[in-house]
Amino acid sequence: MITVHHLNNSRSQRILWMLEELGVDYQVKHYQRDAETQQAPKELFEIHALGKSPVITDDAPKTAITVAESGAIIEYLAQAYGKDMIPRKNTAAYRQYIYWLHFSEGSLMPQLLLKLIFDKIKTAPMPFFIRPIAKGIANKVLGNYVLPNVKNNMDFIEDHLSENDWFAGDKMTGADIQMSFPLEASMARTKMDDYPHTKAYVEKIHTLETYQKALEVGGPYDYA
Ligand SMILES: N[C@@H](CCC(=O)N[C@@H](CS)C(=O)NCC(=O)O)C(=O)O
Incomplete structure (x- = not known):
């Protein structure tokens, strides 16, 4: 069991x-x-x-x-x-399956976590005279590094989902399940106006009986 x-x-x-x-x-x-x-x-x-x-x-x-x-x-x-x-081994779908299975925790989640941490720093309890310094550093890291990377990742996903119903091939695979969490987390914290296909994809998986x-x-x- x-x-x-x-x-x-x-x-x-x-x-x-x-x-x-x-x-x-x-x-x-x-x-x-x-x-x-x-x-x-x-x-x-x-x-x-x-x-x-x-x-x-x-x-x-x-x-x-x-x-x-x-x-x-x-x-x-x-x-x-x-x-x-x-997907069947040695196919394009299989390569996509492996790619997205790793991308989820290997590329996307670290950027989303950095965003969460630096956003939290800005509102964390601290002496008032430290706050502007902490906020300044957080905004610099967010602006120069984290947010451009999040955008890059999200644009890339949006591109893929604008041409594909699922992450790997023409049916749902383990890669879709693995990608669900970071996309849901993004949707909960980010405006998805620029990502209509990604938003529609998350809404689609939420309607599945197995998901419910x-x-x-x-x-x-x-x-x-
Ligand atoms: N990359 C790991 C991450 C595991 C992970 O960080 N899980 C979180 C839950 S989303 C956790 O256990 N957090 C509680 C803690 O860190 O104490 C995976 O995908 O399994």
């Missing part, structure tokens, strides 16, 4: 969606973020050394295994339980 160690309101939501899409049996162990720090509880360190979510354990078919890191979990589940979520079922299983999720 697969167990998803699910942290509320987190990337782990997409693993629940993947499992609903695959139609395999699984159970969920729920973990709650600390209300103040938003950190995961320390029980997650008992499952994997980094103490993050998602992480899954699977005691089938033969040996018990633990898999961490969303992209690796999606790839593992697709390989083990449903090849339909991976995963939401019921996972509990409150800010980005749906």
Whole structure:
């Protein structure tokens, strides 16, 4: 049986969606973020050394295994339980699948996280005489580095989705599931006026029955 160690309101939501899409049996162990720090509880360190979510354990078919890191979990589940979520090897669609599976956490999420952190610095509690300095530095990093990179990434995604219904090939794959979280997070924090295809894509995945079922299983999720 697969167990998803699910942290509320987190990337782990997409693993629940993947499992609903695959139609395999699984159970969920729920973990709650600390209300103040938003950190995961320390029980997650008992499952994997980094103490993050998602992480899954699977005691089938033969040996018990633990898999961490969303992209690796999606790839593992697709390989083990449903090849339909991976395009055929050595095809253009397969190369796209690998690309977007890695792009999500490797390129896009770091930029979105930097934006979140530097935006937070501007409003963090601090002595009044420090604020203009902190704000100045944050605005400089945002303006010179972070925002141009976020825009570049988002323009690139918009371009791709203006010509493709899905990220890899002509049907949904694990790459779509992996890309869902950063796009949802962007939509929650950014005006999407310049990204109509990306916005429509996120709205489309939100209507899927499997996505809705995963939401019921996972509990409150800010980005749906
Ligand atoms: N790249 C990792 C990121 C894992 C990660 O940072 N998860 C967040 C939830 S979205 C987490 O566990 N945060 C709680 C913490 O850092 O204490 C993945 O995609 O699995």
